[in-house]
């Protein structure tokens with residue numbers, strides 16, 4: 516049971532006065548996330564979260580994977596704790612990393628000494644341990660410039676910790692330090708990534724989805740709920756508000772000029788999402804829009820949709836290339852679900868020649884024959900709230 520995880524904090528370290536708030540939030544988040552994997556002692560010392568299993572019943576592999584989804588952690592390592600003396604440290608290195616070391620072509624030992632009372636400096640520790648390794652494994656050469664394998668020794672307050680190369684954490688800031696955001700979630704590739712990116716900056720998120728039964732199927736809705744569930748692996752649990760959008764789409768189709776269908780529909784989405792956002796205490800709306808990707812994602816079109824709401828609208832993907840978005844979707848695990856072929860409500864009433872450079876006055880004239888307030892109110896009444904979570908007991 517002398518295995519332990521060290522999670523290194525990223526930007527939090529720079530946050531001056533707020534640092535303790537940030538650290539406490541992170542600690543809470545780690546505790547909540549690891550609850551499912553057994554009893555762990557979790558504390559922060561010297562800008563590092565220590566995760567110590569308290570019994571052999573802990574699921575260390577599950578916990579390690581979950582640590583990789585916690586925002587605010589920049590890098591992490593799985594370590595062996597040893598007593599703070601060279602013999603114990605060397606024994607631990609050989610026992611814990613011996614197989615990997617023996618298989619490597621070359622190695623280097625890097626040491627850090629944050630316990631300044633330890634009698635040797637970091638260079639001396641590295642030389643001592645490196646020398647003993649070289650003696651024990653003569654076939655593995657020492658290479659201080661470009662080692663194939665890096666052995667880390669950290670002399671900290673309570674113990675010495677030994678680990679191989681650190682792996683990247685989820686990055687960003689701890690969930691809960693950045694306010695709350697309402698994400699407009701469609702079934703596509705982009706919006707789950709947009710939601711993930713805003714969550715990565717410390718925001719808690721809620722999602723809003725518009726669906727148009729019977730033009731879109733029950734399975735399209737299930738797909739979106741599954742996307743939301745996948746997102747909660749990183750973001751923690753959330754509510755998805757599912758808004759019945761059929762009446763609005765039919766009203767637009769029946770009473771407005773076709774070239775404005777999409778832009779009008781998007782205006783309604785924003786108005787409704789704003790009401791839901793305010794209800795959840797969210798301070799912004801988030802979409803997966805991306806400049807130039809489709810007709811409704813020109814500057815002019817986005818200005819018209821933005822004009823109907825007061826909350827700030829954030830579009831984290833605005834300047835990204837599709838291949839970069841796809842790469843993130845793959846990494847966070849939403850891509851395979853996003854590409855399942857179910858229809859989205861946007862595609863159902865797509866105009867043949869959408870206006871790509873609409874003016875606000877024209878858009879307002881185009882919707883003059885609709886009772887906007889009444890349509891918004893009825894859609895809000897026709898909203899279902901679904902709780903989603905990745906882990907059963909979260």
Ligand code: ATP
Nearest residue numbers: 699700701703704705706723724725802803804861
């Ligand atoms: P995505 O891949 O996220 O579907 P997209 O490139 O297909 O994006 P659009 O369909 O034009 O783009 O939608 C732009 C944004 O509007 C989406 O990223 C999402 O934030 C929001 N949106 C579109 N359709 C819906 C919907 N049915 N419910 C909720 N939000 C939606």
Ligand code: MG
Nearest residue numbers: 701703859861
């Ligand atoms: Mg879409």
